[in-house]
Amino acid sequence: MKPVLLWSDALIFLLVTALVLFFWRLRRDPQTRERWGEVFRSRLGMVTFTVIIAYVLVALLDSLHFRRALENPEGNSGGEVYYDNRVTSVLDVLSGGMGERFERTYSAPFALLSFEKQTIKDAAGNDIRDFPPLEHAGRHLDDPADKWPDVARKSAVGLGIGLLFSALLILPQWWWLRGSTYPWYASWAVQATLVSLAAWMVYLSRYYHILGTDLGGADVLYQSIKGIRTGVLLGTLATLVMLPIAVSLGVMAGYFKGWVDDVVQYLYTTLSSIPGILLIAASVLLFQVYIDLNPDFFDVGMEKADARFIALCFILGVTSWSSLCRLIRAETLKISQLGYVQAAHAFGVSHTRILARHILPNTVHIILITFVLDFSALVLAEAVLSYIGVGVDPSMGSWGNMINGARSELSRTPTIWWTLSGAFVFMFTLVLAANLFADLVRDAFDPRTSLRRAEA
Amino acid sequence: MFAYIIRRVLYAIPILIGVNLLTFALFFVVNSPDDMAVSQLGDKYVTPEAIDNWKRKHGYDKPLFLNPDAGGVETLTDTIFFNKSVKLFAFDFGRSESGRDITTDVTTRMGPSLAVALPTFLVGIGVNICVALMVVMFRATPLDRGAVLVFVALMSISYLFYIIGGQFLVAKTWKLVPISGFHPEGQVWKFLILPVLVGVVAGIGAGARWYRTLFLEEANQDYVRTARAKGCSELRILFRHILPNAMIPILTGVVVLIPALFMGSLLIESFFGIPGLGSYMLDAIRSQDFAIVRSMVFIGSILYIVGLILTDISYTWADPRVRLS
Numbered sequence A: 001m002k003p004v005l006l007w008s009d010a011l012i013f014l015l016v017t018a019l020v021l022f023f024w025r026l027r028r029d030p031q032t033r034e035r036w037g038e039v040f041r042s043r044l045g046m047v048t049f050t051v052i053i054a055y056v057l058v059a060l061l062d063s064l065h066f067r068r069a070l071e072n073p074e075g076n077s078g079g080e081v082y083y084d085n086r087v088t089s090v091l092d093v094l095s096g097g098m099g100e101r102f103e104r105t106y107s108a109p110f111a112l113l114s115f116e117k118q119t120i121k122d123a124a125g126n127d128i129r130d131f132p133p134l135e136h137a138g139r140h141l142d143d144p145a146d147k148w149p150d151v152a153r154k155s156a157v158g159l160g161i162g163l164l165f166s167a168l169l170i171l172p173q174w175w176w177l178r179g180s181t182y183p184w185y186a187s188w189a190v191q192a193t194l195v196s197l198a199a200w201m202v203y204l205s206r207y208y209h210i211l212g213t214d215l216g217g218a219d220v221l222y223q224s225i226k227g228i229r230t231g232v233l234l235g236t237l238a239t240l241v242m243l244p245i246a247v248s249l250g251v252m253a254g255y256f257k258g259w260v261d262d263v264v265q266y267l268y269t270t271l272s273s274i275p276g277i278l279l280i281a282a283s284v285l286l287f288q289v290y291i292d293l294n295p296d297f298f299d300v301g302m303e304k305a306d307a308r309f310i311a312l313c314f315i316l317g318v319t320s321w322s323s324l325c326r327l328i329r330a331e332t333l334k335i336s337q338l339g340y341v342q343a344a345h346a347f348g349v350s351h352t353r354i355l356a357r358h359i360l361p362n363t364v365h366i367i368l369i370t371f372v373l374d375f376s377a378l379v380l381a382e383a384v385l386s387y388i389g390v391g392v393d394p395s396m397g398s399w400g401n402m403i404n405g406a407r408s409e410l411s412r413t414p415t416i417w418w419t420l421s422g423a424f425v426f427m428f429t430l431v432l433a434a435n436l437f438a439d440l441v442r443d444a445f446d447p448r449t450s451l452r453r454a455e456a
Numbered sequence B: 001m002f003a004y005i006i007r008r009v010l011y012a013i014p015i016l017i018g019v020n021l022l023t024f025a026l027f028f029v030v031n032s033p034d035d036m037a038v039s040q041l042g043d044k045y046v047t048p049e050a051i052d053n054w055k056r057k058h059g060y061d062k063p064l065f066l067n068p069d070a071g072g073v074e075t076l077t078d079t080i081f082f083n084k085s086v087k088l089f090a091f092d093f094g095r096s097e098s099g100r101d102i103t104t105d106v107t108t109r110m111g112p113s114l115a116v117a118l119p120t121f122l123v124g125i126g127v128n129i130c131v132a133l134m135v136v137m138f139r140a141t142p143l144d145r146g147a148v149l150v151f152v153a154l155m156s157i158s159y160l161f162y163i164i165g166g167q168f169l170v171a172k173t174w175k176l177v178p179i180s181g182f183h184p185e186g187q188v189w190k191f192l193i194l195p196v197l198v199g200v201v202a203g204i205g206a207g208a209r210w211y212r213t214l215f216l217e218e219a220n221q222d223y224v225r226t227a228r229a230k231g232c233s234e235l236r237i238l239f240r241h242i243l244p245n246a247m248i249p250i251l252t253g254v255v256v257l258i259p260a261l262f263m264g265s266l267l268i269e270s271f272f273g274i275p276g277l278g279s280y281m282l283d284a285i286r287s288q289d290f291a292i293v294r295s296m297v298f299i300g301s302i303l304y305i306v307g308l309i310l311t312d313i314s315y316t317w318a319d320p321r322v323r324l325s
Helices: A007-026 A030-041 A043-061 A090-094 A144-176 A184-204 A220-256 A258-273 A276-293 A301-319 A322-335 A339-346 A351-388 A399-406 A418-445 A447-455 B002-030 B033-041 B048-058 B080-090 B102-137 B142-155 B159-173 B188-219 B222-229 B234-255 B259-263 B266-272 B277-286 B290-318
Strands: A002-004 A065-067 A118-121 A127-130
Touching: A007 A030, A007 A043, A007 A220, A007 A301, A030 A043, A030 A418, A043 A090, A043 A184, A043 A220, A043 A418, A144 A184, A220 A258, A220 A301, A220 A322, A220 A351, A220 A399, A220 A418, A258 A322, A258 B002, A258 B290, A276 A301, A276 A351, A276 B002, A276 B033, A276 B277, A276 B290, A301 A351, A322 A351, A339 A351, A351 A399, A351 A418, A351 B159, A351 B266, A351 B277, A399 A418, A399 B159, A418 B142, A418 B159, B002 B080, B002 B290, B033 B048, B080 B290, B102 B142, B102 B188, B102 B234, B102 B259, B102 B266, B102 B277, B102 B290, B142 B188, B159 B188, B159 B266, B188 B234, B188 B266, B222 B234, B234 B290, B259 B277, B259 B290, B266 B277, B277 B290
Parallel strands: none
Antiparallel strands: A002 A065, A118 A127
């Protein structure tokens, strides 16, 4: 086994560490704690947060990559170890090889036979056209009619294992959090559901294709799960790229005013007047030309896809900073008129210190709200970009690529609905949770809404 | 007022120059014309002669900014920058990489784009405002909270699913309209109904939710309490008091979009096979036709700036207190 560190892996772990540290520091601020408390005192906040954390965990597990060591060929004992050309992630291992069970082509969820007829040999050895049996579904059954009772039995076992795991997960929390006033039970209910579902999927996928297979015969459930990493990473990394640009320019424009303000305003008006999708498309295409012309840069195929992915994050970040910059500039204009900033000036505090100690901390709520709101927008944008052909690399699993590949499947007869459904369910859950959570965060942190509530 | 508009138009010029420089930098400095030639020709046919031929044919064989060999004014004009970027200001878009005249393409494709985008826009605003007003009528009840949840859920569905779902339900299962296509004569509405419907439904979540917050903001004002105190009916309060006052924020959000309607919708047009500017752009992106992308970037930014100016003008119209100076 040989670990592989892709750039996006490194960045996402860096980002998660940074976020944890950031919130650790924020904890000391009583006002912020009060607001976060408000978010988590609602059941909806707990539920959505748990769902988001679950997605992030899956993304992180899928970001630990390695290359398997290949078995030494006979007669070549010792010496050099060769590594598989494919890159595996910890999630692949945990899913119990869900992604390695390929069929020939389409098959419906829980099907035993392929979706399309092929020429096969019958018992007597004659060529006939019929639906061939699947290679990795229901092989353990003696009688095909026994399928659904078997599925029910296996489901019970899978769910039982899942509940056992959930109990192991929740009991320590319950012990640790006794007497807490927060609605933890809501979070535990979600945790139990998700863990049971995961166990059920892993267990059952050894015997059936739960969501069927797609055109290339790949397991749809596995692909949907692989899409999680792409969605989560894109949603966070692009914002991460955008934040420093937007915050530094916005704060400077609002604080220094004069020509700095003019320049920054000019920059963001220019940028936002270009149709976003065209700018992104043009940038991605140009980067693609660059990758194609320099193929020796990359060791494994996945690194090429990863380079394109990072570039996409950068491009999305660089092209989307104008709205946050505008907000931060307005807020800074307001804050820099306040008494305590004037007082700091009078005491001769330096510009950098005023910016860092008095102004930046007071714009944190805007940054936070934007971060959460942009996340869901970016996950949705990924699908559209992939459809246009400027999204992530086609070899990289993503919901956008799944939808793109399956967009004409519904119009076939009989309808192939499972690929789209898989992408839809996984994407919808994440985006819905993020949107609802973003609403709660905004309600708690936006001074306008909290003021209104204070009046009422 | 007039002087203000003139000033705004003049202010637009540096922005357009900025857009122009940015696209020029993107297309010609980051990637040299040679790189473009290679990717357009495909790997198999790349020879130095082929690249030179391609560049000469498309006018990329000149220096970027200064051409000292040409002499006179031509030192400045006989360059890529002048031919490909400055000429955009005169609305001279030149030819696409496949040799078609971009200006003709744009003008013929504007019609179908508008035919879809304008009804979607108008019907969408009407539906969103109605839905939002209805929700505001039931504010602070479980119905209101439920509606907000539904809005957020609708927002969380990707646009692609709306289109695919709409085509599947309306066109394939119910067989009410054709799945896609466009015919300039005859029964155009048949081809337009589904795209407009999908566009409107897809916009309800975000739109109605936004209008709801605007209306709620107004509903908490003192004049609403006064109106209620003097015995106005709830309906009259909604339509006579809240709606006109909420017009100002609605206008800001909406007017800026009007000029962009000309550009059409990328996804709707390509899924429904409508020969508008949206699918034009998509085809250009897919075939890497940078000449078209460049022109569309320019047209798009002009339309956006026009939208900004229109927004300012509409302020004075909606709110007599606002004076432009």
